[in-house]
Amino acid sequence: xxxxxxxxxxxxxxxxxxxxxxxxxxxxxxxxxxxxxxxxxxxxxxxxxxxxxxxxxxxxxxxxxxxxxxxxxxxxxxxxxxxxxxxxxxxxxxxxxxxxxxxxxx
Amino acid sequence: xxxxxxxxxxxxxxxxxxxxxxxxxxxxxxxxxxxxxxxxxxxxxxxxxxxxxxxxxxxxxxxxxxxxxxxxxxxxxxxxxxxxxxxxxxxxxxxxxxxxxxxxxxxxxxxxxxxxxxxxxxxxxxxxxxxxxxxxxxxxxxxxxxxxxxxxxxxxxxxxxxxxxxxxxxxxxxxxxxxxxxxxxxxxxxxxxxxxxxxxxxxxxxx
Numbered sequence: 514x515x516x517x518x519x520x521x522x523x524x525x526x527x528x529x530x531x532x533x534x535x536x537x538x539x540x541x542x543x544x545x546x547x548x549x550x551x552x553x554x555x556x557x558x559x560x561x562x563x564x565x566x567x568x569x570x571x572x573x574x575x576x577x578x579x580x581x582x583x584x585x586x587x588x589x590x591x592x593x594x595x596x597x598x599x600x601x602x603x604x605x606x607x608x609x610x611x612x613x614x615x616x617x618x619x
Numbered sequence: 620x621x622x623x624x625x626x627x628x629x630x631x632x633x634x635x636x637x638x639x640x641x642x643x644x645x646x647x648x649x650x651x652x653x654x655x656x657x658x659x660x661x662x663x664x665x666x667x668x669x670x671x672x673x674x675x676x677x678x679x680x681x682x683x684x685x686x687x688x689x690x691x692x693x694x695x696x697x698x699x700x701x702x703x704x705x706x707x708x709x710x711x712x713x714x715x716x717x718x719x720x721x722x723x724x725x726x727x728x729x730x731x732x733x734x735x736x737x738x739x740x741x742x743x744x745x746x747x748x749x750x751x752x753x754x755x756x757x758x759x760x761x762x763x764x765x766x767x768x769x770x771x772x773x774x775x776x777x778x779x780x781x782x783x784x785x786x787x788x789x790x791x792x793x794x795x796x797x798x799x800x801x802x803x804x805x806x807x808x809x810x811x812x813x814x815x816x817x818x819x820x821x822x823x824x825x826x
Binding site: 515567568587 | 629630632633634635638640645647797802804806815816
């Protein structure tokens, strides 16, 4: 039964660059303001990927004017134009949450 | 009118429709066979009797074996009826599959809900229950069930604890998201009664 579910979900999956927690990525999100649409870019470090198939989410963290900001996106949402890999890092943790408590980063 | 088929619930997932994530149920089916055509003249109403899921003859009871033999179709695990306006358009042995539904159309989904056993009034009827603490001893009780001497009995239909679930539930006007006649799949928005693997009726909605 799960195979059938996966087959149905597969048609909704987007082709995404490979990236894993610890990598720095640039998320291109389509945002509509009124009638206009533009692409908003959010660049940060991947904290985690959770879920599978169409439900997979990715949490990206960056420090914006001294304040840590985290955004969580559905990886396969049609509103996400691209997730661009900027730099790959080796991490020892599967979920590098320690970054939240680091005094200085980037 | 309400042409329909039987299908098996595969499970739920989340799909993107018009840039939005929606919860969706995936159903798998096999084309249903027309076993009997009921007409106004012979039966008093117009309907089709459909069989779902072919099985070996020995798997069905003797009376049913006779019924299938008379129709000249293989034995099926499930039999059910759908009302139709024009029974002359169908004949015994015809196959009806998911192609009768179109994407974006509304359907009614009928199934048996999960049996929950004997449940209290909070789960069964969504009573609020009492405070959990602050000296309260009234936690999940039903409270008063009626008056005193007049009427001197509990009114019929009073919501009380009892067996919950395992009854027939119909969800009306569910939007079909995808139809795949090749793989015999149908996907619709929202949830359904019953666990995965249960057999549900899918019918075209009226109007």
